[in-house]
Amino acid sequence: MTKKQSQEGLTIKKEENFSEWYTQLITKAELADYSAIKGFMVIRPNAYSIWEILRDYFDKRIKSLGVRNAYFPLLIPESFFKREAEHAKGFSPEVAWISNREDERLAIRPTSETIMYDSYSRWIRSWKDLPLKINQWCNIVRWETKATRLFLRTREFLWQEGHCVYETKQECDEETRIYLKEYQKMCEEILAIPVLAGRKTEKEKFSGGLYTLSIEGIMPDGKSLQMATSHNLGQEFARSFKINFLDKKGKENIPWQNSWGFSTRTIGAIAMVHGDDKGLIIPPKLAYNKIVIIPLLFKGKEKEVLKKAKEINKKLNHFNPIFDDRDYSPGWKFNEWELKGIPIRIEIGPKDIEKKQVTLVRRDTNKKDQIKENKLAKEIDSLLIEIQKNLLEKAKKNLKEKIVEVKKISDLKKVIANKKIARTFFCGEIGCEDNIKDRANGASSLNFPFDEKEKGPCIFCEKEGAVCYFGKSY
């Protein structure tokens, strides 16, 4: 029997060394691989299938909201960045430039506001052209200088970026919030990851925008991961790129814009939140293959077992089963598919056949059950729902345990040292936030959560502040 690399399994426990465990998990479950160029990764089929399911889900949602997909150029002239000063400042350290082709340097897009809005300025004439709601699915390059972490910090990633234009601020405000709600729904219902939803501070908002809304996932190591953002860009980009429209009264006006996105980073969050010492656990709604069928080929019974297993495989075709009749031992196969996170394993042996049953094993709890053949499809259906629910419940419990109320900087520092997230009051001033970062182990604000009316003294300056989360961030 041949041993494949991936089959070795994880040699590090999640509790022991989270960072090492994560890297092993991503590479051994064949989700991603390093590439020949520093900082770049290969997204392997096991992860790309997750991305496709996320894309198809979200794409359908935004299309139902009237958004249409398009594709804009990869390269952006340097002069475009300069038109919006704050934006240029925010992105220029991370830009990769092409300099052998045109007189002007061309940037590989670190985000597409400028190149898109140049087109928008030609497309928008009248209020009848608004709202304009366009999205693109594409690759992005940002030259990160910190160490590479697969999915979490790479120099290239895949994302979607929605870019809409509205007549009024009110419409723009409302829609900026609507897309964030869509992200939150996707995280909770599809990724089984609960999030903290709120408004970013001035320090942490998008360069050149008016304000940023975000959802933040809390990882098992106590760090937050920004899962998606939605920016109200105000009218500044429209001014810089000369986007105007004639309103119903024939008067020239400047429209309001937003942009919103999520990326392949979220795949890293799925691995971190749901993975265990055996490997990945794919939430059933994100699993391309929802089950794996393993015939137990005992000597002398091979033919009989294989026949029955194939029959069951055919019946369960709508779950897109992996049928594993390869020449490896059952134990080897169990490990392989546990490592790769397939939600349900089905074992079929001679004894099962005698009793007209199969053995079903849940990936999330390891619970084993014997199920009668005629009830199998129905049982799998409800088990997949149960697993999805269980993963979310567990993640919610973990999130709750990570949050600690604090009132003093010294306590904030301890909370951060203990790998937790602090819930405190904060005035929102950039100067205050810089001070907090300095004095509390590099803590940064996550966001001001929505729907929290409570007020209290800012943890640093003691002026009135609102509820705000602080923590270490990916």
Added chain:
Amino acid sequence: MTKKQSQEGLTIKKEENFSEWYTQLITKAELADYSAIKGFMVIRPNAYSIWEILRDYFDKRIKSLGVRNAYFPLLIPESFFKREAEHAKGFSPEVAWISNREDERLAIRPTSETIMYDSYSRWIRSWKDLPLKINQWCNIVRWETKATRLFLRTREFLWQEGHCVYETKQECDEETRIYLKEYQKMCEEILAIPVLAGRKTEKEKFSGGLYTLSIEGIMPDGKSLQMATSHNLGQEFARSFKINFLDKKGKENIPWQNSWGFSTRTIGAIAMVHGDDKGLIIPPKLAYNKIVIIPLLFKGKEKEVLKKAKEINKKLNHFNPIFDDRDYSPGWKFNEWELKGIPIRIEIGPKDIEKKQVTLVRRDTNKKDQIKENKLAKEIDSLLIEIQKNLLEKAKKNLKEKIVEVKKISDLKKVIANKKIARTFFCGEIGCEDNIKDRANGASSLNFPFDEKEKGPCIFCEKEGAVCYFGKSY
């Protein structure tokens, strides 16, 4: 009433000035737009929706053949190109380089063989890892120096590239042909474009490969457009990138590889082949919106007509209708949706309501019919099939008319001057092909068609040759 730019309609006839007509069609039907950077285009929603349908169709087909999707880095180290000399020679004039980030120059991918095979060399160990069948959907940059033609010749385009690895040459040969057949099927059944399928000559094959299979569409101006290619790469890339596998006997072996792709160019072909003086005609299978519903809001009857139109819109929801109740005249709207190529227009006026009918207009023939309301959905179903069929039939007829048999160089020259495609005998020698190009108005070979057993004297050297098509190419 406001006039939008796009509503002006085409001012040039297809027969009059094909090239100008094409550019007007693409921009006025809002399929694509020029961008701020020379040679780059914006793919607008009307075209991107066609691309999405093509992608989803083809993706399903290749998944059923065992191919899995992945994503490899955008940037490729310069040294990778140098490992396969012919490949480097073929692509280097078109490469855009990043030089501000690493010691080594990094190319934006003009194709991904080298970066993918570097990973393959780490992933493939044994015959159990084969066949490895991976595809990616991505953007490509090739710095074209000739004038930009939207979709047809731009410096960036979208495509899919499949890259497979096999144990034997036979398997690789068979599969290289299978993917080409898939492309041919897609062109004929979905794009309604018949193609010439065959093997490329040595001069025209893929740089670094063993041989190239292609399908060629013939455009109304008599030029051929390569719709897709499938390359048997032989073992050279495997040698250069050190891809080896242990066979069943434990012996080290070099595998065989192929790569195959089609791109957003095909959208240009759809516009050229099916478009007319009124604008685009989208083959029904590629139309995101299969119908447009236009209520004829005669004064005093607005409410009644709108109510009925909305009712019908709801009933026909599965055709993804555009419901156009905007404040423009009916004639203005007819022109708009004819320009944009929606397959069927439905008009609903007070008289139609009286007679419990609607008026149905086919985009391809302009034929008008009154259809009873209760038979509408069924009628649309069969009409969409009929339009798809009619477009293919027309295109087949045009293709046939374009092909002329020739035996002498002087006749080939005339055929090319008359904007036709020549069918002749050719020996396949690169030297001969160079000579033919020089002497016959720049004619190049399209391919040696499959399944043609006939032999005859080469049009240039008179040695034995096989049937080959020659023409001008995009």
